[in-house]
Amino acid sequence: MRLCLVTSKPTDAVQYGFLPAAARLGLDVVLVTDQPAAYGGQSVACDVWDFRALVDCVATLAPDAVFTNSDHLQAQTALAAAYLDLPGKDWRSCLRAKNKALMRRRLAQAGTEQVTAAIVPGPPPSSYPVVLKPLDGVASEDVVLVHDGAELEQHCAGLLPRHGRLLAEQYLPGTLRTMETIGDGHGTWVLGGFRTALSPPPYFIEESLTWDPLPSYSHQLQCLDDLGVGFGACHTEFAPGGLIEVNDRLIGDRCEFLLSAALGADLFELVLRVHLGERLPAPVPPVPPVQATASYIYAERRGVLVSAPDAGLVDSGVPGVTVSYWPFAVPGSRIEIANSNRDYLGVLTAFGPSADAVSRAVSAARAQCEWVIRP
Numbered sequence: 001m002r003l004c005l006v007t008s009k010p011t012d013a014v015q016y017g018f019l020p021a022a023a024r025l026g027l028d029v030v031l032v033t034d035q036p037a038a039y040g041g042q043s044v045a046c047d048v049w050d051f052r053a054l055v056d057c058v059a060t061l062a063p064d065a066v067f068t069n070s071d072h073l074q075a076q077t078a079l080a081a082a083y084l085d086l087p088g089k090d091w092r093s094c095l096r097a098k099n100k101a102l103m104r105r106r107l108a109q110a111g112t113e114q115v116t117a118a119i120v121p122g123p124p125p126s127s128y129p130v131v132l133k134p135l136d137g138v139a140s141e142d143v144v145l146v147h148d149g150a151e152l153e154q155h156c157a158g159l160l161p162r163h164g165r166l167l168a169e170q171y172l173p174g175t176l177r178t179m180e181t182i183g184d185g186h187g188t189w190v191l192g193g194f195r196t197a198l199s200p201p202p203y204f205i206e207e208s209l210t211w212d213p214l215p216s217y218s219h220q221l222q223c224l225d226d227l228g229v230g231f232g233a234c235h236t237e238f239a240p241g242g243l244i245e246v247n248d249r250l251i252g253d254r255c256e257f258l259l260s261a262a263l264g265a266d267l268f269e270l271v272l273r274v275h276l277g278e279r280l281p282a283p284v285p286p287v288p289p290v291q292a293t294a295s296y297i298y299a300e301r302r303g304v305l306v307s308a309p310d311a312g313l314v315d316s317g318v319p320g321v322t323v324s325y326w327p328f329a330v331p332g333s334r335i336e337i338a339n340s341n342r343d344y345l346g347v348l349t350a351f352g353p354s355a356d357a358v359s360r361a362v363s364a365a366r367a368q369c370e371w372v373i374r375p
Contacts (some may be wrong), residue, residue: 006068021268093228117169172241271297316361321352
């Protein structure tokens with residue numbers, strides 16, 4: 001069977017997750033990308049950002065599945081799959097997930113949530129504080145908490161030239177959480193979720209994610225249903241007051257690998273199988289009593305990264321806990337500050353039998369590792 005995997009720049013999820021999973025499934029993989037030089041001979045060059053070019057390209061390849069894990073390419077890939085009558089996401093739900101104004105409007109029309117939001121440029125917000133963000137941004141990039149009209153004008157002056165349109169939406173305080181799901185078009189597995197610790201305002205850098213499933217995700221599942229989201233992987237972020245964003249992919253920043261290891265399930269294979277038209281196994285597997293954490297190391301000043309730990313297992317000295325380090329930047333990298341997840345230098349992931357053991361293991365691992373940035 002042939003899989004067209006649609007991608008742009010290389011990512012860990014594709015390189016170390018989906019490509020090995022496709023090999024285990026015995027699939028003939030064709031990488032369809034606008035950056036063929038980054039992938040070598042197994043790729044086909046295509047302007048994957050243009051759905052017309054993508055449809056034309058994959059139609060000549062006669063695939064059994066068309067799939068992407070990219071935030072930016074979901075709608076185009078969904079249209080290509082629909083054109084070929086292959087399993088895939090609803091392109092309209094992909095647009096609603098990516099365009100946060102469409103998401104807010106749809107949930108308001110359904111009566112599920114009433115989170116106020118204003119498109120910038122346009123009429124100003126009716127009240128403050130608001131979170132100013134790119135209309136279709138990712139990774140907390142250029143997301144900032146704004147307290148009044150003067151701050152809004154100041155931040156818009158810098159952000160509008162880069163993004164064209166922004167969204168100023170009601171600030172939802174409280175604990176940020178995630179819900180991780182996989183659907184096959186007939187039913188949805190809720191895998192559980194993480195509790196997210198954020199950097200101090202006004203920015204929203206994710207400092208750590210700790211496995212902490214809620215007893216119920218009924219409201220969040222209703223929101224996804226109203227948005228039309230129900231196929232493939234989905235990573236949903238929410239606060240007590242409502243959804244923050246919906247990402248039509250597996251959770252990222254190495255949490256997808258942590259989640260697979262902690263649950264003892266090959267999530268990459270599961271996602272590919274549903275895109276090949278398979279049903280999810282029944283019943284939904286119970287969430288195991290595991291504790292897991294991803295602890296991010298991020299730069300707080302500009303400069304050159306001159307030293308950092310090597311990738312691999314870290315001996316924390318805590319029995320029963322597996323700790324790994326994965327770099328996002330290597331020595332010699334020039335570090336610029338974006339006040340977002342783009343500032344990550346690396347991540348320590350750990351899973352084990354208890355929250356206390358995992359917490360001690362991560363603290364011990366951080367204490368023995370060193371990251372040095374010089375001007």
